[in-house]
Amino acid sequence: MHTLIGEIIESRTAEFVAEAIRYDQVPAYGSFVRVQDGNLRVYGIVSGAYTGSLDGVSKAKAFFKSIDELKMEQPQIFELLRTEFSCVVVGYAEDGRYHPYYPPIHLSLHLPVEKADDDEILTISQHLGFLEKTLNSPAGNGEELTAAAIRMAARFHPDPREYIIRAGRELLKMLNYDTQRLKSILERVDIA
């Protein structure tokens, strides 16, 4: 069963922005999503989200009331909100084969964005190349995003600790052996 979570409203080669189907239903930061575009299935990692007014110009106003009170008293204001989330593109699948790099053409607009399946996440995260994309996320929150992505992906691996160590080793090379930065990332990957 495919779970629709949004629709693309902005697209670049390296990232796309989607509007969430509801203002309060947004995929988790660092989670894996997919978009079917023709015979390409493009995968991305949620790299940030934003909730604001529908028109994008006016600003929400503070009411100093609880959400429940607001829903009772001012239900219309929620209708004026929208949430969009951005994703970094990490790779795509074609004819059942996964390619850990950008698709030949960037995604079309208005395509539905869905959550990726567990199996897909396992496949994508086997290729540690996605770490490089999260690390250099255009939003400038690379370390945070990388930590979140590793956290998410590790859960799908039979031995999460082993996976994190493998990812850590790859990261260290990407970080030009800067152990301080690696440390700050790994500290955000808490495994139970």
Place this chain on the structure above:
Amino acid sequence: MRGTILRGSLSGGLEVRLDIGENIEEVKVGTFCVVEGRTHDFFSMVVDEDIEAANPKAFYETLSDNSLLNEVVRGTGIIDKVKIQPMIAIRREDGKVQPVKSIPSYLSRVREAREEDVFKIFGRPDRTHFHVGSPLDMDHIPVCIDLKKFIERSNGIFGKSGTGKTFYTRIMLCGMIKSGLCNVLVFDMHSEYGWEGEDEDETRKKAKGLKQLFGSKVAIFTLDPESSRNRGVHPDFVVEIPYRSIEAEDIILVREELNLNPTALEVIYVLQKHLGQDWLITFLNMDAFAIKDFADRTGAHEGALQAFQRKLFQLQRLPFIKENPADDAVERIMQYLDSGMNVVLEFGHQRSMLAYMLVANILTRRIHELYVKRSEKALGGMQGNNTPLVIVIEEAHKFLNPELSRQTIFGMIAREMRKYNVTLLVVDQRPSGIDPEVLSQLGTKIVALLTEEKDIESVLCGVNNARMLRNVLASLDTKQQAIIMGHAVPMPVVIKTRTYDETFYKEITKDEDGTFNRGLMSGPKQAFGSSAGASETDEPPPGKEFEDLMKELYGI
């Protein structure tokens, strides 16, 4: 040990990055390993190890209680590195063994050597390939010395006191005797090779000597029959040295022991000139008047003569020096050697350096002369038997120190005697005391632990890649570990030496066809059986057991 070539040079050795998960603590210096290059296998030795960080900051920043981080960094940011020295290369295509003239390419895989690698390099044990031990951590895989090559040149066994030099020597002697490629003459200062030696191992206590193992292939000569008897040894011959065979060179050799001053040599020449061959005994028998008279006649300094005589009196205290000995020891030794036997000369209580050096030098000089003649005859096709002789001397630095090595016969043998089929096996704990020129002439060196910098330097003199082997030498165990390098092995190798125990005895006394044999009594016994010691007629000589006797009596 598994890893990949990281970088390196032909002159400076190769650096190997250990694979993640490999434990550097398990990789020992001296380990024999193989680099699988694209077309060649490089047989190498681990010479050094260290820890390196791709980014040196890592050393200081990783120190945290974050075990995850530490695990990530170990092997990636901070790597365990092993330095290896390629010693020999084999082309895989045709198995051709070559000296190392190139280095393996980047990322070549490195692994520990396996049994077939050891055999490829050192050969399988056979009559001329003698199993001396096994590579580090590869027990039961035999490393062999090529005995033919070994006896071609003079060799050395070095190591600090207590590192088992005597055992290595014994093992090598057994190998040489068993192979029958040469005869050995051992100047056995501490009487530990002939019949029985001490074994520091509590469970064994005694180590069998050559006579016990090889029976009639070995003859024990002694300078001190009483000591031999006390130890239950029946010597084949008691050595006595006539005064007339002591020459100026012998006196100079023991100059230090006799406390002679440098002018003594001149005095000897004067004495020799005027007194002839019997100068020594005549001089020792002179009284004060005679000396004065002699001084007056020859113009020598009377005081110097008196002082010299006083010092030479020490020789009279050596009981084996006789005016008119009953038999000629050198002749006897030569007869035994000629008939294919091996001779161990025990010194018994005469273990002073004075006695040892004097006797060794006198005998060796004579033997040397005989061998030179023999070789010349052999060259002229007049004599068939020209079996090489290996002379074993202990405390070799006394004979071969830089001041004396040019004058003594041992220096000469070390330098050039291989032409005449006589070589030395020098056993010493202070190789730095030996003339560097002699050291560099040694073909094969078996070196146990040495810690003194000077000693390490001197045994490595004349060895390729000496710098690399330094660490290896200094990190050997104190027991049963030695590095063998030089002529008789294709590449230097660290071995755990064989244990000198029952298993060894069995193997060494076993013939190739699986039967036990202690050698046949031949030549000397028939030639001078009765004079070779009363023991032979009264009771079986040591080492001769039932089957020997049967063989002798009934020829079966």
